[in-house]
Structure formats: C-alpha cells, structure tokens
Amino acid sequence: MVDTYVEPLAVAAHDIDRYAVVGNPIAHSKSPFIHTAFAKQTQQNISYERVLAPLDGFEATIRSLMQQGFKGVNVTVPFKFEAYALCDHHTEQAKLAGAVNTIKFTEHGIWGDNTDGDGLIADITHNLNTPIKGKRVLLLGAGGAAEGVFQPLLAQHPAKLVVANRTLDKAEKMVSKSFDAAIKSVACTFEDLKNQQFDIVINATSAGLSDMALPIPSSVFAENCLAYDMMYGRETPFMVQARASGAQVADGLGMLIEQAAEAFSGWRGVRPETKSVMEMVGAL
The missing domain is CATH 3.40.50.10860 (Leucine Dehydrogenase, chain A, domain 1)
Incomplete structure (x- = not known):
C-alpha cells in the first residue's frame, strides 16, 4: 500500500x-x-x-x-x-x-x-546538549533500533553501557559485538535493573506504539537523568514514568530528522540543514 x-x-x-x-x-x-x-x-x-x-x-x-x-x-x-x-x-x-x-x-x-546511530548521537549531544562521555547509559531493547545505536553509543566513551531486554540472550548477543573492551558493556533483563541508576536511559523498544509500559523500576532514573524515547509524536508510558521520576524527557523526533539528513545526503550527495526542519515538523 x-x-x-x-x-x-x-x-x-x-x-x-x-x-x-x-x-x-x-x-x-x-x-x-x-x-x-x-x-x-x-x-x-x-x-x-x-x-x-x-x-x-x-x-x-x-x-x-x-x-x-x-x-x-x-x-x-x-x-x-x-x-x-x-x-x-x-x-x-x-x-x-x-x-x-x-x-x-x-x-x-x-x-x-x-544512519540511526549518527542521528541519535547528534540529537543527544548537539540538540539536547547532553554529553555521553563518562555517563552511565542504559539502552532498553535489543531489536533493530537498538542494534543501530549500540556501537555509536560505545564510540562516545560512556562510563558503562547496559543493554536490558526481556530476553537475555538477545541482549548478550548485542553486547558480544562490542568493539571496545575498555568500555564496560553489560547485558541484563529488565528484572535485573533493580538497584541500578543511569544518567541516560534510551528506550529503543517499540512498546510505545502499543502504549505498553515497560517493566522497569523508576529507580533507574538518576538525578538529572535524560530519558530518551526513540518513538516520537506521542507521550509514551516510558516518558510518563520518566517524567514522574524527575527525569528530563525527550522523544525521538530530533533523531528521526538527524538520521533522515544522513540518509538524504547518501542518496543526493548534499546534507540539508536540520534546525529549521525540526521546528517545522515539531509544529505539525
């Protein structure tokens, strides 16, 4: 269709x-x-x-x-x-x-x-002015969206990068691909997140499409945490939970536009400016 x-x-x-x-x-x-x-x-x-x-x-x-x-x-x-x-x-x-x-x-x-990784990094570090280097980062999910951003996140040199998923084997498979053994990357289930806190929490699951809440404890959101949902255009249960926990919340619209600019550049040989497009799409 x-x-x-x-x-x-x-x-x-x-x-x-x-x-x-x-x-x-x-x-x-x-x-x-x-x-x-x-x-x-x-x-x-x-x-x-x-x-x-x-x-x-x-x-x-x-x-x-x-x-x-x-x-x-x-x-x-x-x-x-x-x-x-x-x-x-x-x-x-x-x-x-x-x-x-x-x-x-x-x-x-x-x-x-x-281009997902480039889009996410550009949005977090440039548009949201949040450095990733030295931060404790939690990546939720181990599907295609998470795979696309795992290595680019590692390249930013976080203090540690934890991949949490409903099924442990998929998270372990992703972590096994880490190109930098010096950076602590760990796989776990959602249940294993108890008593852990993070400076940046990224939801790379598709749970928001069905308004499904993730089984994660609110304690994962550290003080001044950035909670980033790769979904856009709606207030997802993840965003509601993060906001109630005092986190700074952002959706994936900026990532969408930044990764689209990279794709457009690959197709057409020219990279467009994104700020004005972000303002235009955000007003729709």
Whole structure:
C-alpha cells in the first residue's frame, strides 16, 4: 500500500526521483514531511511516499519498488534486520549494526546503510546538549533500533553501557559485538535493573506504539537523568514514568530528522540543514 506525499517541486513526473519509507505500521510516519522539506531546501527533484509492507512481505515490497523505478527507501519497524539480509552491499555502519534503515538502489545492486546511530548521537549531544562521555547509559531493547545505536553509543566513551531486554540472550548477543573492551558493556533483563541508576536511559523498544509500559523500576532514573524515547509524536508510558521520576524527557523526533539528513545526503550527495526542519515538523 503506497501513500504518496505531495511532490516538492513543480516538474514533470519523469524528472522526479522517487523515494519511500517502508514499515508496518507506517501511517504515523513524518518522514515524507521531512524529506520534502529537505528537497525544497536543497533544490532536489524528488518525491517521497509511505509504503505499508505486509509483515510477511517485506522483500516482495522492496522488489516491487525497484521495478517501479524507486531510487531508494528508508526502512522502519519491524524490517531493519530483513533489510540487512536483503542488501548486496553494506556500509561499515550497517555491518556494525547488523541492521539497515537506509537502502539505495544502484546498477551494482542494493546498498544498505544505518544512519540511526549518527542521528541519535547528534540529537543527544548537539540538540539536547547532553554529553555521553563518562555517563552511565542504559539502552532498553535489543531489536533493530537498538542494534543501530549500540556501537555509536560505545564510540562516545560512556562510563558503562547496559543493554536490558526481556530476553537475555538477545541482549548478550548485542553486547558480544562490542568493539571496545575498555568500555564496560553489560547485558541484563529488565528484572535485573533493580538497584541500578543511569544518567541516560534510551528506550529503543517499540512498546510505545502499543502504549505498553515497560517493566522497569523508576529507580533507574538518576538525578538529572535524560530519558530518551526513540518513538516520537506521542507521550509514551516510558516518558510518563520518566517524567514522574524527575527525569528530563525527550522523544525521538530530533533523531528521526538527524538520521533522515544522513540518509538524504547518501542518496543526493548534499546534507540539508536540520534546525529549521525540526521546528517545522515539531509544529505539525
């Protein structure tokens, strides 16, 4: 199912390069607004669409978009691992993550990249002015979103990085990929978080899509903690819990826009400015 957004520039249809975001669910996505704003800002002739892929039909959806002449796609929940497997070539960021959120179709095959980590780091350190170096960081979840940001978080040299997940084996698998043995990275279940406190808590689960509360103790939020939910556009139970615990709370809109700028740059060869787009999308 394709939901087409307004083409950004008044040019003939055959002169427009087509892009899309693919996921399930997808109707909530603000990516079309963001990429349309980027296109206007940088004078790029593109259109950008929402595509709902069946849960068992991701590859078929991608192949169909290729046949229709699309130039590339963004990939969101729950297809980032499938996207990695589908790609013929991967950037170093994608290899480290084992997941793909940005695909480029070329004559040499399908290229996969992961811009989630760059987007998250830029939002936390630049937009929210919160350094990660030396901080105690908790990453909730071990799916594709978490995989995309684990290594970039390590690269910021936190004092420690704990990955908590409902099932321990997935968290342990992620932690085993750590490239820096000097940084303490630990895997645990949500139940193991009792008596632990963190300076930055990042929710990389999709629990917010269904308004599901995570089984984490409120004590994880240290004084002056930043609680960051990678979901956006709604007050999730995680954000409610963190706010009630006195934490500074942020959603993932800034990350979405920053990672979109990286993806746009990979497709078009020009990196757009993000501050004005953040203000525009935040007002929608």
